[in-house]
Amino acid sequence: MKHLLSINDLDKDFAITILDTANEMARVSEGPVKKLPTLRGKTVVNLFAEDSTRTRISFEAAAKRLSADVINFTAKGSSISKGESLKDTAQTLQALGADAVVIRHPASGAAHRLAQGRWMNGTVINAGDGTHEHPSQALLDAYTIRKHLAGGKGDLKGLRVAIVGDILHSRVARSNVLLLTKLGAEVVLVAPPTLLPHEVQAWPVKISYDFNSVLPTVDAIIMLRIQQERMSDLYFPSDREYSTLFGINSERLALTKSGSILMHPGPMNRGLEISAEVADSAQSVVVEQVANGVSIRMAILYLFIAGSQELVNG
């Protein structure tokens, strides 16, 4: 296995191996020396053709903790903003001797285009492509859920997870649906019908338009960011109505199962899909998701670049 483009690139066992490896990586990050020599001499390029803060920093931190050389290549101020094609960028990366490219791109399938092999060699890690997938986010979400609700090991059998909001445009939702169901969890999507993909019935999920009835039945709730421009595209009447029907606030939090956790991939729109009190509540694991993101990305880089599936400490 060479590239991580989609959760479909992982079988269940390997997905669990990534989560287990992340456990080991977390131990490294908690230790006095937060660094492993594993990727010494390897070059990792962060190719970010779309604005991103946490994912880029997370991958950068992960690569550095594994002693890789990191080159950051972002849209602003680079040749990408001057209209350079993805092909030319890829060929540049090839010339630079990149062992791996972590790509964030506004176009769905951009990571696939890099990985088809005609423009560059090297491992391609999809860090979010358009409205397609965001595999490392799903892995860190699964890791977070497993840590809190499944003893930090094995799969997610018996757990029920709600993903709430703009499913249609969400790469986080697509990757999470694939991964969480692969790991045995049950997934329920909560959204207005306008923000669900066409033929979503074919997905291995349940659908609900009634957030309140779902809340007491789930162990984890993943809230998705709602983009302001969706309103002008007629997906819903107003942000007020959206917030009333599909946002989470203290009243809704009171309906949740005890011990359940609340997640958000960030950045949050406080007051829109999530109220400030809820974002900062004890059930919220949003900040922890960020920390877990580094461990997961260390595991991904290690397993995909070093080409070994053995655990770090054997």
Add this chain to the structure above:
Amino acid sequence: MVKKILIKGGSILGETKMDILITDGLISEIATNIESVSTEIIDATGFVILPGFVDLHTHLREPGRENSETIATGSLAAARGGYVAVSAMANTLPVADTSAIVEQVLAIGKSVGLVDVFPIGAVTKGLEGHELADLGSMAHSNAKVRVFSDDGNCVSDPLMMRRALEYVKQFDGVIAQHAQDPRLTEGAQMNEGAVASTLGLKGWPAVAEEAIIARDILLANMVGSRLHICHVTTKGGVEIIRWAKSQGMKVTAEVTPHHLLLTDESANSYDPIYKVNPPLRTQSDIEALREALVDGTIDIIGTDHAPHPVESKECEWQNAAFGMVGLETAFPILYTTLIKNGRISWQRATEVMSSAPARIGGYSNHGRTISVGEPAHIAIINPSGKFVVDRAKLASKSKNTPFHGMEFEGIVVATLFNGHLTHKVGN
């Protein structure tokens, strides 16, 4: 000197073997065995002789986008595909919305001389949908335009469509509609369905096509005009047209070779070689389109030959151009999918490739029978010949074929245009 060509031993429309003698561009004799001292003999033993093909939907890109195709390279591609006439779509730069442009296209086509190039006129100025183009001037120009289309864009304003349909009646024109509701397809990338949902590519709903087809059929019927629906792609569109024809309404319809063969599943690769407008649909749509071609609901094959330079496809899907080349693969696809298995006869194949498009376009010199006195527009087919599509060998200036590496049967071995050999395998 009188130029003579003798085609020996071919079977006309797949029936009796006949020799065909061509003298000065006309078919001068048809008989079981013609002895001739003619200068050139084509051995057509085992081959099928068809009237030369007529394409009602061709993007030749000249003027303005000669980096993709020129009238010369497009004409050669057409000849290789068995075509003797093509219809140059109006979305050039500048747009073919005045008599000057259509006359220029006509003149260049004539000087190239490999096929008849019939210019299609724009329905609206600049294809912008705001004002009618110079429909009458184009009709009365040397190009004698009869087919009008904003193809690439839909004439979406219902009043504009009504007026255009009514106006072109005075010279027996036809409006060829690119049926695509613009509002329902803003930013759309591929067929709206399970595949698009998984891939995160913006969906292009079937109803965006079907709603316009239904509306325009009703408009055309009300004003008594001729309507032609370009590139039908959906089962629902087929059903609407079938109903209209059952009511005796004057509508004709076309299907492209690629929509008879490829589905939206091909987008799973994210390779924009499969990106086309209208988009590739599902297997059940393909079945409906094939059946419609068999039963006459769909009248013709139109290639929608749409050349694009390499850089327009070597990129991310959403930034890539829509379209695929098709002139050189159209007949082999028809043969492989519908003729070989007997679903359509050679007679029906002749209708959809030649006589029906000629009739719709008003190209009176084309789509005629193979009989004495007729112009020698002929395609010679080797039904048992097989070939693998190699994009590098295409005559078209652009290589954006989705069929690269695929094997088809039914090779066009030779094409005669006005008695001139414009294509011969091996030459």
